[in-house]
Amino acid sequence: MPRNAVGSALAIFLLLLTVEAGAQSKDYELAQLVNERSRYMFDLQRAYWVLLDVRNGKSSDFDAAATTARKMGDIIERFSSLMRRGTARGEAPGSRAKPKIWSASEEFSAAVASFRDQAIHFAEVAERENLDEYTAEFEAFTSACTTCHGLRPSSGGRFRFAFNE
DSSP states (O other): OHHHHHHHHHHHHHHHHHHHHHHHHHHHHHHHHHHHHHHHHHHHHHHHHHHHHHHTTSOOOHHHHHHHHHHHHHHHHHHHHTOOTTOSBTTBTTOOBOTHHHHTHHHHHHHHHHHHHHHHHHHHHHHTTOHHHHHHHHHHHHHHHTTTSOSSTTOOOSSBOOTTO
């Protein structure tokens, strides 16, 4: 009799351990997903500086600007593929995503598509190497960025909580 009780207790312990490990594993996977999204946003931010340097006259490398703008279109596609339900702030460790991404999914998808299209268009403008046209289009491109959030990395907006929110 005591052997059965010990065996049952051990089985229950192992079951609870497995359930806890599964929960930790899920949290780890969600944290990894959020970290990957953050890396893509950092890549976009770093790329933005390449474009800004041309706009501000610190660089005249229009080829680099065109290549960078195209890459930004690709990056936003990869980023948006990681915006899965259950990864909003409070659901996934480290997430700043607002639940509105999923409740207004058509609006979010439209913003992503607009950013991608604007990045491609901006690359075409950069290829023409006309600083006046580039400067005018830069403002439109920046507006595509700020559709979802402010320009500062710590900012919030329609689809992202600010760091201090």
